[in-house]
Amino acid sequence: MSQLGLQVPKGYFISEDKLTSLWMEAIPELVRLEATDQPSLPTYETIVQRLDQLSFPMKLYREINDLMLPNKTYIVRSSGLMEDHASTSFAGQYDTIANCTTIDDIIAALKQCIASLFKPASLNYWQTQQLDIQNLRMSVIIQEQISAVSSGIAFTLNPLTNNDRQLTLEVVEGAGEQLVSGLVTPEQLTIDWFSTIGPINVSQILSSDQLKQLQEQLLLIATFYGYPVDVEFCFSKDSLFFLQARPITTIRRKINEGNWTTTNFRDGGVAAQPCPGLMWSLYRESWQTTLEKFLIQNKLYDSTNIKQLSINHFARPYWNIGVVKEAMSRIPGYIEREFDDELGVYKNYQGDGYKSKLTVKTISHLLTVATRITKTTQQQRQTAAQQHKQLLETYQSIDKKIQSLSSITDQQDIEMLWESVINDAYLQSEQTYFWQVYVNTVQLSMKKTALLKKLPLETFFQLISKLGEVSHVQPLRDLYEIVEIIVTNEKFKQEWLINSPVDINTLLTKQPHRLDAQRIKVFQATFGYHSNRELNLLVPSYSEDQQLVVDLLKDYVDHPEKLTTAKRSFSQTLTDEQLGKLIEPYVTKWQRTKVIKDIKMLRELLWWREEFKDVSTRFYHLIRQITLKLGERYSQLGYIDQTEDLFYLEKETIHSFITNQLSQESLQKSVQDNRMYCQAYRHFVPPGDLMETSISPEMENLLVDTPSSLSGIGANDGIVSGKVRILLDPKDIHQLQAGEILVTRFTDTGWSHAFGSIEGLITETGGVLCHASIVAREFGIPTIVCTAHATENLKTGMTVTMNGTTGDITIQKGGC
Known part of the structure; x- marks a missing residue:
């Protein structure tokens, strides 16, 4: 947030890894456990005693001491991994300690934050959610404490209604710790993103000018992160300060009306x-x-x-x-x-x-x-x-x-x-x-x-x-023919192999009568209406920029095994006899x-x-x-x-x-x-479906995304084994190796040119009739769609066997 020119109190950040290294020796019960093991932990009181006796490295003392200024008060804020987890809501369970004036106060506050990881309520939630021991982690921020006239928490969307263009504020007079701890009832406000805040004061605590300032700066924060966030803020006598921001992690599939x-x-x-x-x-x-x-x-x-x-x-x-x-x-x-x-x-x-x-x-x-x-x-x-x-x-x-x-x-x-x-x-x-x-x-x-x-x-x-001869396959055929022209001409091949894509493009521009340059021009004239992200009007078409086509060709020239796999994938039309x-x-x-x-x-x-x-x-x-x-x-x-x-x-x-x-x-x-x-919302992965809020609690439980067994819906037949490649954006397609199984959230038309070189396709969404499934069938690629949490449960490098008919996926032992 400081990058945006917003006022953020000076502070010191201790990462999850660093903080864990500080306390792990005090709780040896967690050492050398498998990720899914449920350890037998000592009582909370015992952990507090152990932490009290624990000595931190002198380097940490020096770093914190360098931060501290005379006559300043500091606050130690915890941020647990489970608080920001995509499928859990854990905010407010861990401790934040204010009014630290000495380094001993700060060290004691650090230990109290660590101990809050092991409070009975925290551990009970951890065990109920069946989370692994990697979730027993937190980071800590040590900040200058602001003398707050008013404080609050802001959400860049309305978490109750899912209104995606509405700010929701909870505000109290004085410091924000009383709000987080639930000691007071806050004033609640909603402000439309782009509304004009008039002179009439809608808040008993904040002035109209303060609301305008919040509206403007919260929208800056939202656009900076690119996903919904909740933000802690406070007003001193003269200024607005932002204390921390984190993703809103529990956005449900709800909307006021309709499905x-x-x-x-x-x-x-x-x-x-x-x-x-x-x-x-x-x-x-x-x-x-x-x-x-x-x-x-x-x-x-x-x-x-x-x-x-x-x-x-x-x-x-x-x-x-x-x-x-x-x-x-x-x-x-x-x-x-x-x-x-x-x-x-x-x-x-x-x-x-x-x-x-x-x-x-x-x-x-x-x-x-x-x-x-x-x-x-x-x-x-x-x-x-x-x-x-x-x-x-x-x-x-x-x-x-x-x-x-x-x-x-x-x-x-x-x-x-x-x-x-x-x-x-x-x-x-x-x-x-x-x-x-x-x-x-x-x-x-x-x-x-x-x-x-x-x-x-x-x-x-x-x-x-x-x-x-499905039309979306034809550009791929043409690309492969151009690659053949390049790799069968020794001069062309060497130039394409040793030069960068930008240098190749410059070379082709200077020598437009070369056969590879001419064929690229023909490709642009014939298929130039395509792009790397079709149906995104902001993305240039191939006809606009030769470099886009050169980039695609360069990948195949550098990795000839992809071309071999792709050529094998093209299928002929089924005859009546077949x-x-x-x-x-x-x-x-x-x-x-x-x-x-x-x-x-x-x-x-x-x-x-x-x-x-x-x-x-x-x-x-x-x-x-x-x-x-x-x-x-x-x-x-x-x-x-x-x-x-x-x-x-x-x-x-x-x-x-x-x-x-x-x-x-x-x-x-x-x-x-x-x-x-x-x-x-550019970095946000929204729910694929939205439903009315007036559904029963029992039905809500059906909608909660919980990890399931590795299976989906078969969309094209075939059983194959191969190494997994997790990709979340088509701009990373060049990372694909020939014969890998592509695993992604979904595949829009921008992924199609990679289908020729993959062994199988697994997506978290999509259906039997979606464009990707149709094109995959033309390439004869076994395909499984609607595989919940596939990009989380599978990892790049794993070896899996997938059945494109039944939708079953099996992770092979020792295959990672």
Whole structure:
């Protein structure tokens, strides 16, 4: 916090490792224990006596003495590891000791803090949570003690309601220790992040000016850390001081109204990281209009006044799974658990959940729905090729128009083209893609249950794989062909091996007629609408920067074993004969025709989903390019500070400015607020699902994330063994070694180019129908999704065996 220019009392920090080394000899019962052992500890009173007799190193005395100034009072603050643990809430259990004026006072306070680790209440919680001995650790801060007029704790979100743009304050007069210890009842305040605090004083303790100062500086802290924090602060007579900040670790899956999820949004990329205002507003409109039309047209929802179908929370878009499940319950054969498994949705129920049933009351409506769905599916299959062709023609036409824009193009012409792309071309593309997604989701729900009554799950996965030339695989093929050109030319190969990626890029720019340079240009022209983080408008496309392509190629040139593995992974399309052989052991000749027909339909629908996703990616590329053009012009005119500022504005805000309904000042304020909102959640891993707060305590217990056995949901068949590689961000993909098993939270489209060189894929979220699962099946990669805590329970270097059909994962002994 000092880096932000905020006032933080001078202090001395003792890390967990250093402090543990000071006290471990006093409690030999903890020495040489395995991590999961439950030691037999002496009583708290005995530990206190041992610590009293313990001598600390003279070096520590000297370091603390160097900190101390005459006539200053100090406070010793504890910060236990369990207080900041991701799945526990332990704050306030450990001691903080104030009013230390001598070094002996501070040493005694240190020992009291250490002893508080072993208080009966602390140990009871530790044992109840089945935490290992590594959790019996703390760090300590020795700070100058401020003579506080008022003190408090601030949360950068509302922990009671999960309002993600609201500060929550608890304030008392005087020192904060009485607040932490619960000796007084604090004044409680909530302040919206971006609200204007007026002259009317809403606090009995803090002035309006103090509240304004807190609001401003707490938001600075939130954006600095990039995740929700709780902050201890105090006001002296003249100044605001911040004492310490730590993550808010127990954010539950609750929201005031409705049930929401990021599934598909997260794995598709749009909710993989904070979603700036423009992208959010685009998704909000296309999702609402298309899903609403689909539900009404297919008699899946009673009212034409459908609820809001998406929200922006934790700077990520969530969609209304409550409404969708209500609609799906009207589809013949719907089973809630199977639906949730396909998408990777968190389950707040036991058993199979809701099942649609044929009764006298429901049969008529179910038949009507089935008929509507069949007709909708037939229309989509009949028109898909023509829609695809028209969208590609529109894309090419707009791409040429954007490329023709120059510094002398009239501002109004740029604005008109921007409005046309956003409101017409993009909507047409995205609504077509979403429509295909909805058709696929409904048809899979209807067909899969029936097919699995005849076929094993492993065979089902085989039948919906090897779709043939899926568009998102084609750029990888092209990259590998360029690598072949490089490694089979000795001169090229040596240059690529000995030079850095930046130097290679410079070389190619100076020698544009080289074969490798020409092929890279062809790649950029053909697949330049892709990027390393697709559906993130802030990330440049490959067409914008040759260096991005060089970086990808360099990794394969340096690691030829990855190329060998990748080339082996490309699969051919399943033929009719192969489909027949796969189902032959399980169906009669009378069933064969119907089963083959259903499988072919599902394969066709899955293929078109990926093709329309590819088209969607193209149109997001266009949106980025035209928004950059408009942003560059606005920046030159001084309307905004940076070209990229427009990406933080919702499309309605930009339209209002274009049509003179919004002032420049308001435009810039919106940029500032939305940028801050995204920054404040950039390092936060939000819950994938949010649910209403009005659920029973018993149901809440079902939602608590506790480590489970290593298993998930199989998404592609195959049993493989290999070393684990834990990665949490696609920028670290270069760390992958050929033949490793990639373990990550989820894989959006930015991970796809790594699939060719891995042996298996394990994710904590995702579903059988997510983009990553489809692409993994094209590469023939065994895949397991929805593996709770996989990135925590597995470690890089472990050897595991995974079963992509059953979802089981086994850690091999001695495999680390």
